[in-house]
Amino acid sequence: MPAPARPAPSPVVLLVYPVTLLLGSLFSVISPVARSTRSSSHDPAAPLAPSLAADLHLSESPVNYFARKSNIFNLYFVKVGWIWLTVAFASLVLFQPAYNLSSASHAQQEIRFRRSIQAFLRWCLATIVWYLTTQWFFGPAIIDRSFMITGGKCGQALDLVAKANSESSSVQLETVFTAAACKAAGGAWKGGHDISGHVFMLVLVTALLVFEAVGAGAVAASPSAAPESAGRERKASDPNALPNGDQDASFGTGRTWSMRLVWGVVVLGWWMLFMTAIWFHTWLEKWSGLAIALSTIYVIYILPRRLPPWKDIVGLPGV
Template sequence: MAAATSRPASLPAVALLVYPATLLLGSLFSILSPTARPGRDSSAQPVSPLAPSLASDLHLSENPVNYFARKNNVFNVYFVKIGWLWTTAAFVSLLVFSPLYSSSRPQSSSQQETRFRRTLQAVLRYTLVTIVWYLSTQWFFGPAIIDRGFVATGGKCERALQEVGNMGPGGSNPTDLETLFTAATCKTAGGAWRGGHDISGHVLMLVLATALLSFEAVGASAPALLARFGVTADTGRERKASDADSNPILESPETSSFARTWALRLVWGVVGLGWWMLFMTAIWFHTWLEKWSGLTIALTAVYTIYILPRRLDSLRDVIGLPGV
């Protein structure tokens, strides 16, 4: 008697608890550590257009004790501020070098169709996560959602408004500046973007990026790992002749190739550094509520894209699941 087909190996939903645990640990450290005494940074520096949060008014002292509390630390400048570039590079390397999506060996038409479907669905999942990041932190028919929320909760460009207000009748209207400025233009003009609820774009971006790469990497690696330990989706049922086309990854020698190994190292390197910078953000940047607001948006998107399709067949048919 044939047994039910086993579910594909993937990250469990409980794995998402690592993110609130990280923020909680960082928040506790910021309270208990004598060196973690956040203060406002009054300096104004230009903001990168690819910065993860356009409304990021970081809570830093002017002379931070910890290296990671400095906005100009090398990891913040060359990793976090261009974090989606690293995320995209790691994701593309996974698509190019994982045998789940590509192969140089001769393939039947059914194998080609399966790989094409997997690739298309993986790109769709990446696109959906990217849209959430972009609309939240970069652009939403003008200012990003984070900027709009900041202004809606009373935020404004304080110092610039004061300076323009002292210009006299020939100056611009401060009310206009308050309405038009985004965090990027405010800081570039020498103002201080303060007064509202500043959802942490760092937290939002880092959670989205690390979750995306983790789910995709585990899904792409699972068939090879199952094959190594002699476990396949055919376990417990009679193997049919047509199964040779339905599960081509397990028999491919490319699963241990040099390129695939380094692609996975890049992916997990980005995930590891992303988690570390999330922990540093939890300690040094933003208020408690601002960090958890960013986490809520990110986890809602991740749950919808990677967990919900396991229960909804209609959604799974469209965006698929990593490794399936």
């Protein structure tokens, strides 16, 4: 019997994320462009604490394109990153042999159906963490709550509100403001520890897709898939088999493009993580975002290898 395909990459690959943040942060200190951008601010950044223009009032028109919040990759990729993750993830489940129910025996269909359900559960767990961290946690999201707990507030907007309302009203508003509401009110999120949502989301998205793609790819490359393929080839001369052949070709194309989409999202996600490491947030804010993301990946993809009861629930990609 052939050895089973490796279902997932080694956890060591996750070291690419702290290394990326470290290199980006160091580059932001060493680079003349980054230093000149910070030197043009009204409130210069503390040493070894590179941050985004919006946080430290850097130049309104940063020299580097990726230091601008309005850059096209930030607007149409990072800001809607969970949509890109969902589309890429769905393409794996729809087209990869690890999950595809077409041209499979009854026993294989049961295995693939179980894999699909567990894959969906893994996506749901990651989505819940993303939603609670960045969107809503019984009110403001975890990122917003941590910012306010550490002394942050929506400075400019609250100053305006305080002039028109009583002190108690402004304090109440301060406790319910989210970063999005603050921006919409024309204020600036200042003063607290602002966990990097960009780092959190980009690490979680790229790591999730890598683990899922490697697991699904291992099944496709497994020698155990050969007999099934050979059986389809032997039926090629049968006229009744032609529609299935067309279907196999269609799914073959889908397999190829689903992997291209996944790895495209991963590569672009890593690049934007590197740009975030250079231009956005302080070191501690970036590393706190990284910690939340890697903790989530550990629970979903690493812990099941060591805890069989948890593996029976969430499974492992390709297993």
